[in-house]
Amino acid sequence: MLSLTSRYGKDGIWLPARSSDIISPSKYRWWRMDLLDLKDDEQLKAACISLQEQVMSLAGNQSWITEFQQWLVRVRDVSHEEFLSKDFQLALWDTEAVSATGMGRINISAVAENSAIAESLWHLKQKFAQTSDPSESEMLIADAWAQIASAVAGLTKRNPRLKMYRVFALLCPGAFTSIAHHRKLRELAHALGIPLSGQRRHLHRLVLNRLDDVLGEVVDVYSREGVSRLTLPWLLFVNYVQNPEGEATEISDLETGDEVLKPLPPERRRRGLLAIGGGPATIQSMIDFATDGCTREDFIQHLQSINPQSKTSTCNTQLNALIAEWGVLRANASNMQLTPRGEAFLESGDPDEIIDWMITRILGFDYLLAALRDTPLSNRDAILTLRKANPGWTTDFAPSAIIGWFRYLDLVTISEKVLSLTERGKQWVNRIHWEPKGLASIPGLSPSLAQVAPVQLDIEIERPKLRAVIDRFDQEFRFPEELIGQLDAGLWGHPRRHFAVLTGLSGAGKTQLARNYALSLWQDDPEPSEGLLIVPVQPGWHDYTSLLGYVNPLESDAYVRTGVLDFLLQASANPTKPYTLVLDEMNLSHPEQYLAPLLSAMETGETIVFHGQVDEIDGVPPGIPYPSNLVIIGTVNMDETTHGLSDKVLDRASVIEFWDIEVKAFPGWQKSSLEDEQISIVRNLMSSLMDVLRPARLHFGWRTLNDVIGYLQQTQAGGVIEFSRALDHAIYSKILPKLRGEDSPRLQQVFTLLHATLKDAGLGMSLRKVKEMADDLAHSGSTRFWR
Numbered sequence: 094m095l096s097l098t099s100r101y102g103k104d105g106i107w108l109p110a111r112s113s114d115i116i117s118p119s120k121y122r123w124w125r126m127d128l129l130d131l132k133d134d135e136q137l138k139a140a141c142i143s144l145q146e147q148v149m150s151l152a153g154n155q156s157w158i159t160e161f162q163q164w165l166v167r168v169r170d171v172s173h174e175e176f177l178s179k180d181f182q183l184a185l186w187d188t189e190a191v192s193a194t195g196m197g198r199i200n201i202s203a204v205a206e207n208s209a210i211a212e213s214l215w216h217l218k219q220k221f222a223q224t225s226d227p228s229e230s231e232m233l234i235a236d237a238w239a240q241i242a243s244a245v246a247g248l249t250k251r252n253p254r255l256k257m258y259r260v261f262a263l264l265c266p267g268a269f270t271s272i273a274h275h276r277k278l279r280e281l282a283h284a285l286g287i288p289l290s291g292q293r294r295h296l297h298r299l300v301l302n303r304l305d306d307v308l309g310e311v312v313d314v315y316s317r318e319g320v321s322r323l324t325l326p327w328l329l330f331v332n333y334v335q336n337p338e339g340e341a342t343e344i345s346d347l348e349t350g351d352e353v354l355k356p357l358p359p360e361r362r363r364r365g366l367l368a369i370g371g372g373p374a375t376i377q378s379m380i381d382f383a384t385d386g387c388t389r390e391d392f393i394q395h396l397q398s399i400n401p402q403s404k405t406s407t408c409n410t411q412l413n414a415l416i417a418e419w420g421v422l423r424a425n426a427s428n429m430q431l432t433p434r435g436e437a438f439l440e441s442g443d444p445d446e447i448i449d450w451m452i453t454r455i456l457g458f459d460y461l462l463a464a465l466r467d468t469p470l471s472n473r474d475a476i477l478t479l480r481k482a483n484p485g486w487t488t489d490f491a492p493s494a495i496i497g498w499f500r501y502l503d504l505v506t507i508s509e510k511v512l513s514l515t516e517r518g519k520q521w522v523n524r525i526h527w528e529p530k531g532l533a534s535i536p537g538l539s540p541s542l543a544q545v546a547p548v549q550l551d552i553e554i555e556r557p558k559l560r561a562v563i564d565r566f567d568q569e570f571r572f573p574e575e576l577i578g579q580l581d582a583g584l585w586g587h588p589r590r591h592f593a594v595l596t597g598l599s600g601a602g603k604t605q606l607a608r609n610y611a612l613s614l615w616q617d618d619p620e621p622s623e624g625l626l627i628v629p630v631q632p633g634w635h636d637y638t639s640l641l642g643y644v645n646p647l648e649s650d651a652y653v654r655t656g657v658l659d660f661l662l663q664a665s666a667n668p669t670k671p672y673t674l675v676l677d678e679m680n681l682s683h684p685e686q687y688l689a690p691l692l693s694a695m696e697t698g699e700t701i702v703f704h705g706q707v708d709e710i711d712g713v714p715p716g717i718p719y720p721s722n723l724v725i726i727g728t729v730n731m732d733e734t735t736h737g738l739s740d741k742v743l744d745r746a747s748v749i750e751f752w753d754i755e756v757k758a759f760p761g762w763q764k765s766s767l768e769d770e771q772i773s774i775v776r777n778l779m780s781s782l783m784d785v786l787r788p789a790r791l792h793f794g795w796r797t798l799n800d801v802i803g804y805l806q807q808t809q810a811g812g813v814i815e816f817s818r819a820l821d822h823a824i825y826s827k828i829l830p831k832l833r834g835e836d837s838p839r840l841q842q843v844f845t846l847l848h849a850t851l852k853d854a855g856l857g858m859s860l861r862k863v864k865e866m867a868d869d870l871a872h873s874g875s876t877r878f879w880r
Contacts, residue, residue, distance in 0.1 A: 129333060131284045131285050131286070131329070131333060131334075132284070132285065132286035134306070134307050137285065137303075137307050138307040138308065140329065140333055141304065141307065141308055141325060141329070144325065144328045144329065144332065145321070145325070148328055148332065149321060149324070149325075149328065154324070154328075157190075157324065158317065158320050158321055158324060160190045161190045161191060161271075161320050161323070161324065162315065162316075162317060162320040163190070164188055164190040164191075164263055165263060165266050165314070165315055165320065166315055168185070168218065168263045168264060169222075169266075169315065173215060176211065176214075176215050176218075177208060177211045177212065177215065179205050179206055182204075182205035182206075182211050183201070183202065183205040185205075185214075185260055185263065186201045186204060186205055186253075186256050186259075186260060187201065187256070188259065188263075189259075190259075190263070191258075191259040191262045191263060191269075191271060191273070192255070192258075192259060192271055192272070192273040192327075200249065201249065201253060201256060203248040203249065204245050204248050204249065204253070207244065207248065209244065210241060210244050210245065213237065213240060213241055213244070214237075214241065214260065214264060216237075217233065217234075217237040217241075217261075217264050217265070218264040218265075220233055221233060221234070221264065221265045221268070227298070230265070230268060231294070231295060231298070234261065234265055234268060234294055235294065237261075238257070238261065238294065241257065242257065245257065252443075254443075255273050255274075258273050259273065261294075262323075266314045266315065266319075266323075267301070267314040267319070267323070268294075268297060268298060269294070269297045269323070270297045270300050270301060270323060270326040270327070271323050271324045271325075271326055271327040272297075272300075272326050272327050272330060275296075275437055275440075275441070276433050276434060276436070276437035276446060277330055277334075277433075278296055278297065278300065278326075278330075279296065279433050279436060279437065280330065280334050280433045281300060281326055281329060281330045281334050282296055282299065282300055283433070284329075284333070284334045285300065285303050286303075287299050287300065287303060300326050301322070301323075301326070304322060304325060304326070308322075342354060342355055342449040342450055342452075342453045342454070343355055343449065353524070353526055354449060354452060354453055354524050354525070354526070355453060356452070356453040356459065356527055356529075357453055357454055358530075359456055359482070359530050359531055359532050360532065362454055362455060362456040363417050363418050363454055363455050363456060364456045364483060364485075364491070365418075365455075365456070365486075365491040365494065365495070366414070366418055366451075366455055366491075366494050366495050366498050367410065367411065367414040367418060367494065368493075368494040368497060368668050368669060369411065369414070370553035370554065370555055370668075370669040371553060371555070371669075372498075372501030372502075373438075373442065373444060373447075373501055373502065374442075375399075375553075376415070376419065376421065376438070377438070377439055377442060378399060379395070379396060379399065379411070379415060380415060380421050380422060380431060380435050380438075380439055381439060382395040383422060383429045383430060383431050383435075384431060384439070386428055386429065386430050387428070387429050388428055388429070389412070389428070389429055392412060392429050393405060393408045393409065393412065396408040396411055396412065400553055412429075418454075418455065419435075419447060419450065420432060420434050420435070420447070420450045420454065421434055421435030421438055421439075421447070422435055434446060434447065434450065444501075444502040444503055444504075444517070445517070447502075448502055448504070448517075448521055451498070451502070452521065452524075452525065455495070456482055456483055456531075456532070457479045457482035457483060457492070457495055457531070458495065459525050459527075459529040460478065460479065460481070460482040460529040460530075460531060461475060461478055461479055461482075461495065461496075461499070462504070462514075462518065462521065462522045462525060462529075463522060463525055463528075463529045464478045465505065465512060465513070465514050465518065465522065466514075466522050469511050469512055469513040469514075470511070470512050471510055471511050471512070472496065472507065472510045472511070472512060473510075475492070475496055475512050476489050476492040476493060476496065476666070479491075479492035479495055479496075480492055481531055482529075482531035482532065483531060483532050484531075484532065485532070489662055489663075489665065489666040490665055490666055490717070492666070493665075493666030493667055494666075494668075496512070497667060497669070499512070499518075502517075503515055503517045503518075504517055504518035504521065505518055507619075508619055508620075509619075509620060510620065510623065553669065554668075554669060554670070554671055554721070554722045555669050555670055555671075556585075556614050556671050557613070557614065557616060557617070559577070559578055559581050561613075561616065562577065562581065562610065562613040562614065562616075563577050563578075563613075565612070565613040565616045566609045566610075566613060567605075567609050568760065571755075571758050571760065572602065572606055572609075576606070576749070576751060577606070577610065579749055580593055580595075580606065580610055580726075580747075580749055581610070582747075583747025583749060584724055584726075584747065586747070588721060589695060589698055589719065589721045590695050590696070590745055591671075591721075591723065591724040591725065592695065592724075592725045592726075592727075592745050592746045592747065593725075593726050593727070593746060593747045593748075593749060594679070594726075594727045594728075594729055594738065594742070594743075594746045594747070594748045594749070595607060595726065595727070595728045595729065595749050595750075595751070596728075596729040596730075596748065596749070596750050597750045597751045597752045598751070598752045598753070598754070598790075598792065598793070598794045599730050599794060599796070601751060601752070601753075601754050601794035601795065602754070602794065602795050603728040603729075603751075604627070604675065604677050604728050607627075607673070607675045607726040607728065608625065608627065608675065610673070610726070611624060611625040611671075611673030611675065611724070611726075612624075612625060614671045614673065614724075615670070615671075623663075624670060624671060624672050624673060625672075625673050625675070626656060626657065626660040626672075626673070626674050626675065627675040627677055628640075628656065628657060628674065628675065628676055628677065629677045629678065630676050630677060630678050630679045630680075630681045630682055630687075631681065631682065632681045632682055633682060634681075634682035634683075634686070634687040635682070635683070635686050635687070636686060636687060636689075637686075637687055637688070637689055637690045637691075639655075639682075639687050640655060640657040640658070640687055640688070640691075641655065641657065641658050641661075641690065641701075641703055642654045642655045642658045642703070642713070643704075644704050644710055649710075650710060650711065651710070651711050652703075652704070652710045652711035652712070652713045654711075654713065657674065658703070658713065660672060660674060661701065661717065661720065661723070662713075662714075662717065664720040664722055664723050665717045665718070665720045667722075668720065668721070668722050669722070670722060671722050671723075671724050672720070672722055672723055672724065673724040673725075673726060674723065674724065674725050674726070675726050675727075675728070676725065676726070676727040676728070677728050678728055678729070678730060679727035679728065679729060680727075680729050680730075680736045680737070680738060681736075682736065683736050683739075684727065684738065684739075684742050685739045685741045685742055688742070690702060691719075691725070692741060692742070692745060694718075694719035695719055695745060696745065697719075698718070698719055698721075699718070699719065700716040700717065700718055700719070701716055701717055701718075701719055702715065702716040703715060703716050703717075727746070752787075752790065752792075753787070753792075754783075754794055754795055754798075756776065756779050756780045756783055756798065757776065757780065759795055759798050759799075761795075761798060761799055761802050762776060762802075765802050765806065766806050766809070766810075767802070767805060767806060767809065771805070771816055774820070775801065775802065775805065775820065778820070778824075778850075778854050779798060779801070781850050782824070782828060782847075782850060785843060785846040785847050785850055786828075786843060786847070788839055788842070788843060789834065789839055789840055789843045791831055791832055791833075791834075791843065793827070793828060793831070797827050797828070800823075800827050801823045801824070801827055804819065804822070804823045804826075804827075805819050805820060805823060808822075817855060817856075820854075820856065821856040821857065821858045821859055822858070824851070824856055824859045825856075825858050825859045825862060828859075829859060829862055829863065829866075829878055830878045830879070831878070832863075832866060832876070832877070832878055833875075833876060833877040833878065834870075834875065834876065835874060835875045836870055836871075836874040836875060840870065840876075841870065844863060844866065844867040844870065847863055848860065848863055848864065848867065851863060862878075866878065
């Protein structure tokens, strides 16, 4: 509200901030906060009288009191018809007679046009005027607040809590102070010695009662004296409770009297925000334990109970972040207590309780907000913008953590990897009245002072429950639920080694299983593919450069990047989300060679080294801690073109082998353009062939079924090849080429049954080929399709 920001004068006496307002210290009786005890009746009374004589009489505050009084009288005397009109409701909801807007403006037009809400407000006004019992008035206000808040919620983009408070203060005169911000009201109440229990709206009445006790009751709330009493709590807070020279994030503007943010210079700010899984809800669960105070040791144990895998060092880092980065906790010797900010955030969960701290205390927070003021930014550009604020951030880890909190705090939305301000973000960026600066703008600052070492913590990774993962699978690929559960358990049984190898039948859907699983982990995100990278492994990958890239030997300041390198950096920068790297046909080369740095870091948790330089090269840091949110799934086919897997790989991986598919469950049957009778013939034949070939592990997968159906559909469309001939061709070309082996009773049995199956199906060309292969088996002891 309108007030005068002050500073310390000599001998601890408060002096006005503007030289034109300075009066003699003998007449000026403002005490420093640390020398004044507002819990003492005499000192509180003296402070109130001093404010009434010296501050309330200033022109700005007199204008405020006049406007406040006029609105109280206007609301008291308005007719029912005028009260319900849209114009009056708009004026009522938008007036700043009680308190200033504070942060941004919320479009309230839909609320003002709602006749039911207006009627409810009228009913509250009338009932409150007729109620003299304080407890009944409290119940009336509480019920009306809940009803109207529910009705308003669906009509505005954000909760207009401040506007509601101002409306209620005008409808229920004497029930509310002039302090709209609940945290500040709590700070004043604490300074006055008032217990902080009960409903937040009841606290207004307790503060006013405390003033009545020392100053005497006011008979007429509509009088100038009555309105002055309602404004007095704000003046007490600004001049005696809020310490303008301390860590306050807001001060009163000297010209307008409105509250403005008070930023710390960049060199005094906290350099980075710790990435903590779960966002604000996790912060609340952490600080709830300190509601009644606790020891530091007990608080550390509480953090470990939230995440049993966390190390003590991790919990200490988190505790320090709650104190220095969030301002929600303070340490008093070995005891931990909630700050007023922490109390307010715990109670409401409203990000606005903490965003002012972030903007004024965290390096780069205001820098990025201001950059987004005029235009959206890609995620990469946002990271680069933050790194301009602190050149010492040589990796994406710290900037990406800040961007993550931007999302958690509802300041930005991210669509197609582009950041745009939300309504909340736009309102906060409008409060940045300064030009944000970074550490690079400070002359003579040592680069070492600008650096912050990225901290890799045992962060909880956000992933859906197994049932949700299964339900999200593409219905075109119907994998057994037990198989998906086996993959899930194999990947997450270790806090860091999330590595699985899928082996078995070619074409059975190993890559599709990995792909669907990865996409299902990001099912709530608009861009689930961001968490997936599929890399076809190539023969001849003999070292890690095939995956991680390398310094260009011709240009030492250039780095040859790869998709895997960028994917790892992205995973490291967003540690609460799982990132899945699929290595398709991973044993076409030796995995223990090209995966060596990842396998080693996966085991120890140490750094993945990209190059040996001290600084970044072409945006690539020297290395990153192994991302514990990295998931690696490799697919393996075992034949003469591939390599076996060494113990170094097998010891770190969960190996899942599956050799069977269910022919009738293949979704391609429903999508086929073949006639029903033809589909039945093909399905029955393929089921029979599967039963015959399975004992020798010569059977086929979904890819083969898809190819057979595709071939038949094309021949039917062409109209040249008759269906039975086309089916013979398809079996000849897609099933028989895989037949091979040494003479054995099992293989002899396969050929005997295969002969009978093909004969019954009338597939002459395929039958002749099988006879030839069976003869080769009998005469030479082995057989193969190719001669």
